[in-house]
Amino acid sequence: MKFAIVVYGAPYSHQASRSGYLFTRAVLDMGHEVHRVFFYHDGVYNASKLAAPPQDEADIQADWATLGSTHDLDLVVCIASALRRGMLDPTEAARYDKSADSIADEFSISGLGQLIDATLEADKVVTFGV
């Protein structure tokens, strides 16, 4: 089956991100397809490449990035949510003349159409909200 997973929670302020990550791993472990993981609302913060958590704590952003690259997942961050929260890729950082970009390479920034597409293409949609 094809799954779309939607994540609304920021990395540490809520368990939603961790739950979404564990669920996504389980989907893959069971041989199903992850059509897309869509990060919306505060979920966009999971795409940060600038986080530096203490070494004895989990690094959920790195976990998502590693999962994404290992399994060639489509990890999509909503552009509107991202911009208002200071999550920018190099293109957007240049467009808005910002001093840095913040989105890890394993994530792509795109529009809400990707959420709707995932909803229509997947067999199952599971949302991890706050």
Added chain:
Amino acid sequence: MSQILFVMSRSPGSINAQEGFDALLMGSAFATCSVVFLGTGLFQLVDGQDAEPLGGKNFSHGFGALNDYGVSEIYCNKRELDRADLAIQDLSVPVRLLDDDEINALFNDHQMILSF
């Protein structure tokens, strides 16, 4: 069967409510969408809101245009409306009132649910 049911459960002051509305508008461009306002989401429908002094956007003023986007099915729950001491006249758009069982049926009458 209608394609996507949007379930709005956040009060209007949350950016999640506004971003949920954005998703509904995008959804309506690609699919047949319905929307139901439950819990504190019901308060997104209250007429006469003015969030701008708080730095908010009066996105709920856009609900009147939902019909133009092809979203003609707007629902809320009668029990919740009554408990909030609100009436249909207090809301900014026409809605269909459903009882609890009809809300459950609504979930099953759509292909997918997106919750905000």
Added chain:
Amino acid sequence: MLHTFNKPQAYIDNQPYIAPDDQILFIEDGVYALLGDEALNSRSEVYALEIDVKARGLSDKIHCKVISHQDFVTLCVETGQIKNWF
């Protein structure tokens, strides 16, 4: 259909929208909704995520079926509609 709840208040507020034969899965803080509610624990289609029950030290207090994330995936595959409450 399957309903998931990630906090007790989400269950309390939206319980009226659960049909008698619907499946219920408690995740994250939602597992706290099972404390002291024997009827809920005994209901046939009620589940809690084991990792969340154990994380909160509630293994002795919760008596419904506790399941893994893989079981969660199976529930999603086998059910009809899915509604995630939060």
